[in-house]
Amino acid sequence: MASFSAFAPASLSNLGPGFDSLGVALEGWGDQVTIDLDKEPGFSVIYDANSVWAGTTDPLRNTASVSAMHVAQLAGYRHGARLCVKKGIRAGSGLGSSAASAVAGALAMNAALGSPFSKAELLQSCLAGEATVSGAIHGDNVVPCLIGGIVLVDADDPTDFLSIVSPENLHFAIILPEIEVFTQQARSLLPDQITLHEGAVWASNLARLAVAITNGDIERIGRLIMRDEIVEPIRAGLIEPYRDIKWSAIKAGALGCALSGSGPAMFAVCDTAESAAFVAQAMQKACTDHAVHCLSVSSRVNMHGAYVGQRHV
Numbered sequence: 657m658a659s660f661s662a663f664a665p666a667s668l669s670n671l672g673p674g675f676d677s678l679g680v681a682l683e684g685w686g687d688q689v690t691i692d693l694d695k696e697p698g699f700s701v702i703y704d705a706n707s708v709w710a711g712t713t714d715p716l717r718n719t720a721s722v723s724a725m726h727v728a729q730l731a732g733y734r735h736g737a738r739l740c741v742k743k744g745i746r747a748g749s750g751l752g753s754s755a756a757s758a759v760a761g762a763l764a765m766n767a768a769l770g771s772p773f774s775k776a777e778l779l780q781s782c783l784a785g786e787a788t789v790s791g792a793i794h795g796d797n798v799v800p801c802l803i804g805g806i807v808l809v810d811a812d813d814p815t816d817f818l819s820i821v822s823p824e825n826l827h828f829a830i831i832l833p834e835i836e837v838f839t840q841q842a843r844s845l846l847p848d849q850i851t852l853h854e855g856a857v858w859a860s861n862l863a864r865l866a867v868a869i870t871n872g873d874i875e876r877i878g879r880l881i882m883r884d885e886i887v888e889p890i891r892a893g894l895i896e897p898y899r900d901i902k903w904s905a906i907k908a909g910a911l912g913c914a915l916s917g918s919g920p921a922m923f924a925v926c927d928t929a930e931s932a933a934f935v936a937q938a939m940q941k942a943c944t945d946h947a948v949h950c951l952s953v954s955s956r957v958n959m960h961g962a963y964v965g966q967r968h969v
């Protein structure tokens with residue numbers, strides 16, 4: 657029987673004040689899942705020899721197989737499947753690693769079954785996979801990963817979302833320190849309640865950020881991603897070089913710098929590719945000065961999201 661592969665990109669989420677609601681798909685990094693249908697019942701997971709990361713092979717805990725099983729159930733498919741996962745994104749990175757595997761798993765399974773579902777119809781399956789590891793249904797990685805671009809999702813119901821027009825000259829410098837921060841743990845640190853004033857400030861920052869993105873106002877985007885006064889200050893404590901990375905990004909010319917998702921990845925906003933490459937190097941130096949190994953890259957908005965097929969690099 658034929659193999660079916662799908663690739664799903666890494667993503668930045670939250671972008672400062674957009675906790676659980678704002679995310680962007682990235683060019684470059686991503687996960688690939690290949691599926692072979694099996695007449696025997698049951699799902700199994702292995703990792704590709706070239707995978708940069710290997711996680712659980714328990715099909716009930718792996719985000720790729722959970723979303724693939726969800727698709728199979730929707731389609732009424734009662735046999736089994738073998739999944740091979742090639743992770744380009746490290747788990748616990750803050751770059752939507754679990755979301756990318758969930759999305760690639762759902763898309764590959766859909767392709768293997770003859771593509772009965774549209775991307776929109778696969779969203780629930782992708783969210784089910786993501787929830788396996790994050791302990792909550794949040795769509796700010798899954799939705800941009802699936803459809804591409806910059807997306808605002810309803811934090812209560814991620815199946816309701818809006819795509820925002822992406823500015824042409826929006827560039828990101830991204831650093832991934834070798835520190836593990838798992839979403840479930842990073843969420844457990846957050847307060848259950850905030851004051852009305854905090855809520856008002858937060859809402860106004862997110863609303864202005866969304867308009868700044870639509871207007872292509874990169875300088876204001878940079879300023880506003882640094883205006884989360886509730887979630888990021890708590891999580892920053894999990895990342896020792898946080899302050900120095902941020903300071904070095906701004907000093908090197910970035911217009912703003914923030915955590916991606918629950919971290920440890922951080923991203924800086926720049927208005928040219930050259931500036932993003934320079935800022936990425938400065939962030940990397942700040943991190944290694946703390947004796948923390950890291951990867952740094954520059955990237956842009958990925959407008960297409962996940963797709964069926966192998967990635968050609």
Ligand code: HSE
Binds near residue numbers: 669670797
């Ligand atoms: N919005 C999620 C959070 C993203 O911040 O917990 C997880 O990467």
